Amino acid sequence: MTLRTASGTSASGASPTARRAVAVNRDRAVRIRRRLRAADLMVMLCWVSVALSVSLWLAYGGAAQVTDVASALTAGGIVSGLVGTDLILVMLVLAARLPVIDRVVGQDAAMALHRRLGKPALYLILVHGVLLTIGYALTDGSSVIAETISLFSGPDMALAYLGLALLIAVVVTSLVAVRRRFSYEAWHLVHLLSYAAVLVALPHQLSVGGVLADGTLQRVYWIGLYVLAFGSIALFRFILPTLASLRHGIRVAGIEPVAPGVVSLHLKGRQLDRLRVEGGQYAVWRFWTGSTWWHAHPISFSAVPTATSARITVRELGAGSAALGRVRVGTRVWFEGPYGVFTDAHRVAPKMAVVAAGIGITPIRSLLEHASLQPGEATVLLRATDPSQTYLWNEVAGLPSMSGNSVYTMLGARPHGLATWMSAEAIARGVTIASAFPELLSSDLYVCGPQSWADLVVRDARAHGLPDAQIHIERFDW
Template sequence: MVDPVDRTRRIRGRRRRRTADAMIALVWASVAAAMTLWLAYGGLNTVSGLATALTAAGIVTGLVGTDLILVMLVLAARIPAVDRVVGQDTAMAFHRQLGKPALYLILAHGALLTVGYAMADGSNVVTETISLFQGPDMALAYLGLGLLIAVVVTSVVAVRRRFAYEAWHLIHLLSYAAVLVALPHQLSAGGVLADGTVQRVYWIALYVLAFGAIAVFRFAVPALRSARHGIRVAGVEQVAPGVVSIHLAGRDLDRLQTAGGQYAIWRFWTGATWWHAHPISFSAVPTASSARLTVRDLGTGSAAISRVRPGTRVSIEGPYGVFTEAHRVAPKLAVVAAGIGITPIRSMLEHSTLRPGEATVLLRGSDPSQSYLWDEVGALRSMRGNAVFSMMGPRPQGLATWMSVEALAHGVTIGTVFPDLLNSDFYVCGPQSWIDLVIRDARAAGLPEDQIHVERFDW
């Protein structure tokens, strides 16, 4: 007989997958709608030769490219419905995947139109470019293109690593300006978006949706939520060298409806930290008047917030994330945490309703200094009757593995640690390169993708 809890989990999983598929279908439907409206305007009727064919292709690439950019803005708006289904890290991964195609389409838009117009006018590309630049609102269009190129280029991993996070984030915000400054030329140039047409109404509606979502969910909701809960730093406790727990106090913090395993975007209002928002997991499920974050010093930003003083005002965006029990689909639970990755794991387990023998937890550290919060995990009420193991020690040099030298010497494998792995939801949190190795072994053991739960919140 199928356990009712397991059946409910499978049903919820199927619903989420269907909803995720519907969201993806909606994205491509918007692209199809952009092309359909161009065809309805009579776009193909304008094609009578090579010059007009290039011009038509330029218009289509511009419409599709702009549509994808607006989709990217919606994905970056942190809309709760999107977060509940796929999580912000998945949404932002899709956002990044659309970046290069959108830029290539916009570049093709400019190149094709320039060549097409030049051929029609009997001029050369340079002369036509100068002529276009002098047209209504075209200077803004070229400015928007330049901003978009800057955003995409600085988002390439190899380039992004050369920038401080704050500088990269500031440049990335230019994507909003890039889209806005290009709007006037779309409405004034050509006839596809002429005043009074359905096409014009549709595109203005897309802009309102994209920028409205950003205004509401990135600015208005966080500002109202922060004011409502009045969050301040209550104290800072050193947990281990370079690791502190920041205790927060506020009003009705339980009404944030935070699920164990989630994170929020935090801004600490001091002279050294106000300009940088930090994605940090809750290391304990909030109560009505308190919450806790645990932070490791991994750079200048996290080092600064570890020195905040009691009374410091704190703003919050969120909570976000699908690294929660609600996304389980299997009867058993397998968990691996390393380093500061213990924080979402600890709150997720605290918020879980587990039966004895249902969960197996492995806590991984290179040395004893990385065993922060381990004692709390073993003491959780949900872990009564469930197994908690530790694996201490460095990894072997020159070998791509997530395990310690000692574990490998004793023949430990992912299957021996988790004998019920294929019947389990597998939650993993830790350094990204280490996570990749854990997931590699889980996949090699045959674990289905929908039972693997990994979430990045540092995008």
């Protein structure tokens, strides 16, 4: 492991520095308390929506309808369907990229919760279908098979079964083992079916069994929840990004090769500083060429935008990202964002520790550019298997914010048979995360790189006693 200390001298005058540190820490404490309260409120609203969906059903005599086994099964099916549908609509809101959710917990955390809700929501919808079918069969005195065929005869129920099939397809393709067999573009296309799955099931909610009878608060609640979910997606995923893209008029200004398979795309536009991009954030980019217009790429800013320019750096990870290196100068670019809480504004500790590997340098580079750092406040470790992966390393030490701070580099392959994020040479020399970052426990740790590698860094940090509140991770996979 090699040390490269950025040039610079110690700040003169201890008293102003100390006063600034106290003010910065006080401001961070206030921001932390606000975010925690907002995050708790969001979680509470999710559970309130679930409780409200069941409470409204009970308020309109749902429990009073349970008189025997058949009606009990039917009631169980209705409740599971209400809760499952409520969770699916919550998932859609989480995927809508609402600015308030992004500012509080970040899109990564929101989408992680979105994925965790997928299986429970599907199981509840499956239970909904099974219990209702059995309950209806007992009530009608028919077999389950005959009841299933009978339900299929109605157009609303046929749409409900179609929605269930689409939902199963979405959940199955979201499993990690299955997802890795798809290209990002194919997986994303399948995932869009979740919108169709929810929409096609709506008619049977409003018509079958009178559960959401016209004129009831239940009906108002569910229509309102549908409007919130799909309105949020329409507004924040389509309407506002389209307007912002037209207003800023971003185009490709140039393409700069960085390394084999890695290019920086220099972009130009109008009033890009008004995007208020913070270092470490990303946007979802769409390049309007015949071969790339249908690809949406989540890519971090590798430099903080100016009023007229921006830069992203891309590594070829598939056919879609490879095509970006061949777009022509002048190509129109649309975007969604900026997104992400992988920023200096979300620090909670007085020091900063940074670990980046491969193309994970891109948000790290803009994060460090944008951060307001004092000498001795930050320690950066840049990791690569070989010199061909040292993307943008030469820029990091030269950043003004890194004056008086330390930049380490670690080259070399990981040792075979050992689960570690460090090189074999570093392991042989006894390097640990504690020796690389002596002040780790009083630092915010920022980690960006391949998922399995980043997980090992986080594992070591937690084992050393670093709390999760001080760990910030940005992943470069889907």
